[in-house]
Amino acid sequence: xxxxxxxxxxxxxxxxxxxxxxxxxxxxxxxxxxxxxxxxxxxxxxxxxxxxxxxxxxxxxxxxxxxxxxxxxxxxxxxxxxxxxxxxxxxxxxxxxxxxxxxxxxxxxxxxxxxxxxxxxxxxxxxxxxxxxxxxxxxxxxxxxxxxxxxxxxxxxxxxxxxxxxxxxxxxxxxxxxxxxxxxxxxxxxxxxxxxxxxxxxxxxxxxxxxxxxxxxxxxxxxxxxxxxxxxxxxxxxxxxxxxxxxxxxxxxxxxxxxxxxxxxxxxxxxxxxxxxxxxxxxxxxxxxxxxxxxxxxxxxxxxxxxxxxxxxxxxxxxxxxxxxxxxxxxxxxxxxxxxxxxxxxxxxxxxxxxxxxxxxxxxxxxxxxxxxxxxxxxxxxxxxxxxxxxxxxxxxxxxxxxxxxxxxxxxxxxxxxxxxxxxxxxxxxxxxxxxxxxxxxxxxxxxxxxxxxxxxxxxxxxxxxxxxxxxxxxxxxxxxxxxx
Amino acid sequence: xxxxxxxxxxxxxxxxxxxxxxxxxxxxxxxxxxxxxxxxxxxxxxxxxxxxxxxxxxxxxxxxxxxxxxxxxxxxxxxxxxxxxxxxxxxxxxxxxxxxxxxxxxxxxxxxxxxxxxxxxxxxxxxxxxxxxxxxxxxxxxxxxxxxxxxxxxxxxxxxxxxxxxxxxxxxxxxxxxxxxxxxxxxxxxxxxxxxxxxxxxxxxxxxxxxxxxxxxxxxxxxxxxxxxxxxxxxxxxxxxxxxxxxxxxxxxxxxxxxxxxxxxxxxxxxxxxxxxxxxxxxxxxxxxxxxxxxxxxxxxxxxxxxxxxxxxxxxxxxxxxxxxxxxxxxxxxxxxxxxxxxxxxxxxxxxxxxxxxxxxxxxxxxxxxxxxxxxxxxxxxxxxxxxxxxxxxxxxxxxxxxxxxxxxxxxxxxxxxxxxxxxxxxxxxxxxxxxxxxxxxxxxxxxxxxxxxxxxxxxxxxxxxxxxxxxxxxxxxxxxxxxx
Numbered sequence: 001x002x003x004x005x006x007x008x009x010x011x012x013x014x015x016x017x018x019x020x021x022x023x024x025x026x027x028x029x030x031x032x033x034x035x036x037x038x039x040x041x042x043x044x045x046x047x048x049x050x051x052x053x054x055x056x057x058x059x060x061x062x063x064x065x066x067x068x069x070x071x072x073x074x075x076x077x078x079x080x081x082x083x084x085x086x087x088x089x090x091x092x093x094x095x096x097x098x099x100x101x102x103x104x105x106x107x108x109x110x111x112x113x114x115x116x117x118x119x120x121x122x123x124x125x126x127x128x129x130x131x132x133x134x135x136x137x138x139x140x141x142x143x144x145x146x147x148x149x150x151x152x153x154x155x156x157x158x159x160x161x162x163x164x165x166x167x168x169x170x171x172x173x174x175x176x177x178x179x180x181x182x183x184x185x186x187x188x189x190x191x192x193x194x195x196x197x198x199x200x201x202x203x204x205x206x207x208x209x210x211x212x213x214x215x216x217x218x219x220x221x222x223x224x225x226x227x228x229x230x231x232x233x234x235x236x237x238x239x240x241x242x243x244x245x246x247x248x249x250x251x252x253x254x255x256x257x258x259x260x261x262x263x264x265x266x267x268x269x270x271x272x273x274x275x276x277x278x279x280x281x282x283x284x285x286x287x288x289x290x291x292x293x294x295x296x297x298x299x300x301x302x303x304x305x306x307x308x309x310x311x312x313x314x315x316x317x318x319x320x321x322x323x324x325x326x327x328x329x330x331x332x333x334x335x336x337x338x339x340x341x342x343x344x345x346x347x348x349x350x351x352x353x354x355x356x357x358x359x360x361x362x363x364x365x366x367x368x369x370x371x372x373x374x375x376x377x378x379x380x381x382x383x384x385x386x387x388x389x390x391x392x393x394x395x396x397x398x399x400x401x402x403x404x405x406x407x408x409x410x411x412x413x414x415x416x417x418x419x420x421x422x423x424x425x426x427x428x429x430x431x432x433x434x435x436x437x438x439x440x441x442x443x444x445x446x447x448x449x450x451x452x453x454x455x456x457x458x459x460x461x462x463x464x465x466x467x468x469x470x471x472x473x474x475x476x477x478x479x480x481x482x483x484x485x
Numbered sequence: 486x487x488x489x490x491x492x493x494x495x496x497x498x499x500x501x502x503x504x505x506x507x508x509x510x511x512x513x514x515x516x517x518x519x520x521x522x523x524x525x526x527x528x529x530x531x532x533x534x535x536x537x538x539x540x541x542x543x544x545x546x547x548x549x550x551x552x553x554x555x556x557x558x559x560x561x562x563x564x565x566x567x568x569x570x571x572x573x574x575x576x577x578x579x580x581x582x583x584x585x586x587x588x589x590x591x592x593x594x595x596x597x598x599x600x601x602x603x604x605x606x607x608x609x610x611x612x613x614x615x616x617x618x619x620x621x622x623x624x625x626x627x628x629x630x631x632x633x634x635x636x637x638x639x640x641x642x643x644x645x646x647x648x649x650x651x652x653x654x655x656x657x658x659x660x661x662x663x664x665x666x667x668x669x670x671x672x673x674x675x676x677x678x679x680x681x682x683x684x685x686x687x688x689x690x691x692x693x694x695x696x697x698x699x700x701x702x703x704x705x706x707x708x709x710x711x712x713x714x715x716x717x718x719x720x721x722x723x724x725x726x727x728x729x730x731x732x733x734x735x736x737x738x739x740x741x742x743x744x745x746x747x748x749x750x751x752x753x754x755x756x757x758x759x760x761x762x763x764x765x766x767x768x769x770x771x772x773x774x775x776x777x778x779x780x781x782x783x784x785x786x787x788x789x790x791x792x793x794x795x796x797x798x799x800x801x802x803x804x805x806x807x808x809x810x811x812x813x814x815x816x817x818x819x820x821x822x823x824x825x826x827x828x829x830x831x832x833x834x835x836x837x838x839x840x841x842x843x844x845x846x847x848x849x850x851x852x853x854x855x856x857x858x859x860x861x862x863x864x865x866x867x868x869x870x871x872x873x874x875x876x877x878x879x880x881x882x883x884x885x886x887x888x889x890x891x892x893x894x895x896x897x898x899x900x901x902x903x904x905x906x907x908x909x910x911x912x913x914x915x916x917x918x919x920x921x922x923x924x925x926x927x928x929x930x931x932x933x934x935x936x937x938x939x940x941x942x943x944x945x946x947x948x949x950x951x952x953x954x955x956x957x958x959x960x961x962x963x964x965x966x967x968x969x970x
Contacts, residue, residue: 044860044863044864044867044952044953045952045953045954046952047609047949047950047951047952048856048857048860048949048950049618049619049620049621049948049949049950051555051556051559051621053621054555054619054620054621054622054624055551055555055556055621057621057622057625058551058555058621058624058625058628059547059551061625061628061629062544062547062628065628065629065632066540066543066544069629069632069633070536070539070540070543070632071536071540074536081644083644084644085820086640086644086648086820086821086824089644089645089648090648093645093648093649095648095649095652095843096652097652097653097656097843097846097847097850097851098850098851099850099851099852100850100852100853101847101848101849101850101852101853102847102848102850107622107844107847107848110844110847111625111629111844114629114633114645114840115629115633117644117645118633118635118643118644118645118646119633119635119641119642119643119644120633121633121634121635121642122632122634124532128641128642129636129642131634131636131834133534134534134539134632134634135534135539136534136536136538136539136540136542136543137539137542137592139539139543139631139632140542140543140546140596142631143543143546143547143550143628143631144546144550144554144596144599144600146624146627146628146631146787147550147554147555147607147619147624148554148599148600148603148604148605148606149606149607149616149619149787149788150603150604150606150788151614151616151788155571156604156613156923156929157604157606157613157614157929158603158604159566159568159569159571159574159602159603159604160574160578160599160602160603161603163571163574163575163578163580164578164580167580167581167582168582171582187672187673187676187789187832187836188672188832188833188834188835188836189833189834190831190832190833191672191832212703213698213699214698214703214704214713218697218699219699228699240810240812241812294834296834302631302634303634303635303636303834303835303836303837304672304834304836325725326933326934326935327725327726327931327933327935327943330916330932330933330934330940332912332913332916332940333916334916334919334920335570335571336571339571346675347672347673347675347676348673348674348675349616349673349674349779349781349788349789350673351672351673351788351789352788355599358580358582359592359595359596361582362582362586362587362592362595363586363587363592364586365582365583365584365585365586365587366582366583366584367584367585367586368585368586371533372533375529375533378529379529382529427817428817431815431817431818431819434819435819438641444641444642446812447815448811448812448815449811449815450811450812455815455817458812463534464532464533464534465532465533465534465536466532467529467530467531467532468529468530469530
């Protein structure tokens with residue numbers, strides 16, 4: 001824990017004082033609002049919205065969020081999920097949207113219900129996806145982003161976020177190894193990768209912007225044998241299932257020789273760049289033309305936070321994507337129009353995705369982020385060590401990253417590797433264990449088949465909430481759920 | 486104001502009691518945390534994250550958000566924006582990301598700073614974009630979405646939101662006039678429109694999914710004279726600048742005859758469908774194949790909330806976009822796999838965008854949403870009436886929607902329409918008035934040139950916070966800022 005800030009010395013009671021001074025007493029509230037009116041009868045000369053009532057509701061809901069999602073939702077003694085069959089859940093939630101609105105107390109119950117039946121991805125036993133855990137500074141950034149509700153297209157309406165995005169992108173680029181360059185936050189890794197394709201194509205064939213794909217020769221990603229024109233090599237740092245890293249140096253050699261755009265999809269693996277110990281996994285990344293990196297995965301910023309980073313210094317991003325909408329990008333503004341970075345995006349309105357990362361980074365520093373990455377690797381090593389000592393766990397490859405892929409072989413299948421129905425029976429193990437863990441709500445971990453391999457588990461170790469006990473729990477729980485299969 | 490919920494009778498003091506019981510006293514906090522440790526020295530057997538400290542910070546930040554963004558940020562006596570030159574702002578914000586983290590009190594000051602220097606889009610005098618104002622139930626939905634932080638791809642990790650998205654989309658479709666169909670939330674209108682293009686192309690040429698664009702004839706949006714194959718007609722309901730609506734019936738007639746995909750971009754105008762009085766503007770929309778509709782614009786859900794709605798009942802969306810990722814869409818799950826709707830998206834991770842709309846809808850009902858739309862039209866009519874009575878305001882067309890486009894002619898230019906430099910001088914009026922209003926922070930409204938017209942203002946009237954006084958203020962303020970030009 002970091003030092004106790006002096007701020008806290010103001011103490012909890014001052015918070016309560018503040019609330020009391022800010023808000024009407026119950027009596028005030030009752031007297032100032034007067035008798036209720038049907039919603040539609042209000043005069044056009046009065047606002048339709050009551051800020052005080054709204055703020056009271058928001059505050060009550062904040063309490064519920066704190067209690068249900070952040071306290072109970074991160075407590076190992078509480079369930080990770082509260083499974084219900086879809087029909088039952090639909091009934092419980094009473095989803096139907098109707099002609100008339102509901103009372104505040106009913107709406108607050110709905111907030112509770114949504115929280116109760118949602119999966120607790122902040123829970124220490126949620127290992128199911130490439131994201132997990134909560135960072136409170138990032139979450140604060142997200143609440144603030146939502147409350148400010150602006151769109152990241154011009155300095156005019158997003159002055160803070162235009163400058164902040166620039167700083168965050170610049171810092172991410174410097175981790176890649178670029179002193180200069182460009183970039184933008186996209187609504188996810190798919191979009192970031194699509195940007196790389198657009199840019200590579202545009203660099204090779206600028207006429208595509210006016211004439212379309214039809215004016216171009218047949219294009220290929222990678223070199224093709226069929227006479228098509230290769231324009232982009234797509235390498236991956238951190239594959240989704242196994243967490244594998246492509247060797248970037250030899251790929252860069254080929255791209256150099258052939259003049260191809262080199263793109264690295266490091267949506268998952270990019271965060272190793274924070275770590276002096278582990279960044280060698282991406283050796284050569286500075287030779288790429290573009291890198292996709294999703295801090296919403298390993299770095300806990302929360303969905304969505306995905307950057308496309310570019311080495312380019314010729315304004316390619318803007319040249320490729322700009323549409324020069326006159327209602328946003330007026331050329332006679334009283335400030336430097338290059339700050340209106342929105343024209344680099346194919347979107348018009350674009351959510352602010354930089355604040356959550358920025359505030360978290362300010363909170364723990366590059367050093368703190370490095371610590372998280374190193375810690376996840378250390379926990380992964382620990383888990384693998386323990387796993388290898390237990391009968392019934394069979395690793396699929398040595399983990400390069402924080403993905404641990406393995407089969408659990410139940411006692412009834414051990415030593416039967418050569419029986420003809422072994423693969424078939426093994427393939428049914430993971431789905432049953434998964435069903436049991438979800439219905440009991442004890443933890444969540446993913447499984448999948450891949451290539452010739454039948455269903456195997458993929459354990460993801462990232463949350464800073466984790467400790468050795470959670471690794472032990474994980475192994476025990478897999479055994480408990482699968483031993484009688 | 487709606488009826489006082491009985492819930493509130495529990496009163497504010499019970500909130501304070503709850504807080505007191507939930508939280509440590511200052512003394513507890515000091516004694517339980519002990520001496521500070523360097524961040525990196527913690528043992529791997531302890532969580533790196535302190536939930537209590539994080540939750541205290543979040544709560545303090547919530548207070549700041551409530552005070553700065555929601556109380557002051559919606560107060561007409563406070564500024565809409567706090568203009569700073571970019572260099573000065575960068576210095577004030579101290580954006581640099583460093584090696585070591587900061588103290589909580591410093592971070593809280595950063596939350597304050599971000600709030601202070603950001604544009605207050607919730608302010609009643611923010612008329613600058615196609616969004617404005619705050620709805621507290623939608624904002625609650627957004628906070629809850631952020632806290633729950635899941636990805637909308639499978640029933641497994643988003644059970645509530647899979648069912649909820651289905652209900653919301655179904656309700657939006659019924660407003661379009663479709664009893665059945667499909668759809669999905671996208672990260673913005675551009676993406677929703679892109680989906681329509683993808684689907685129309687795929688319906689016409691399913692081979693595009695495997696062979697790419699290269700295998701297709703040259704395609705055209707609209708009918709082309711040049712022998713290309715038309716595949717999609719793109720109509721607009723509510724243009725960005727003037728708020729104009731394309732006549733949908735005749736377009737549908739053509740599409741019917743030619744077998745073309747009819748797409749309606751109603752990102753901005755779609756919300757008229759809530760209103761029995763105004764939905765005639767989109768007469769014929771039920772004949773379209775797809776509709777883009779962004780509730781984050783007129784309906785105040787907050788960015789991002791954009792739906793692509795489809796009439797199709799043949800699973801085209803999934804057939805066109807599915808990638809069958811085995812690590813998400815396992816075919817041996819213990820529940821109905823059709824609930825894993827994520828394979829309809831071109832994204833993998835996808836933010837939950839339905840909850841904010843759903844909760845707001847539950848709060849005010851379809852009737853309340855209709856009221857908001859009708860009210861915005863009524864305020865627009867009022868503004869136009871008043872504007873026409875004032876010298877110096879020159880309307881550009883009669884508003885069809887809630888966009889009011891006009892020139893302000895300062896006294897020095899009145900009656901000089903025929904002088905050779907009139908257009909040139911008029912073009913400089915809006916930028917100067919805009920600069921003055923931003924630097925004084927009194928309000929924000931957009932301007933742009935369009936076609937042959939020099940810079941004119943575009944006033945957007947949507948927020949339910951507005952009243953007649955705000956319309957009067959607007960006209961007075963334009964005069965005040967521009968009268969000496």
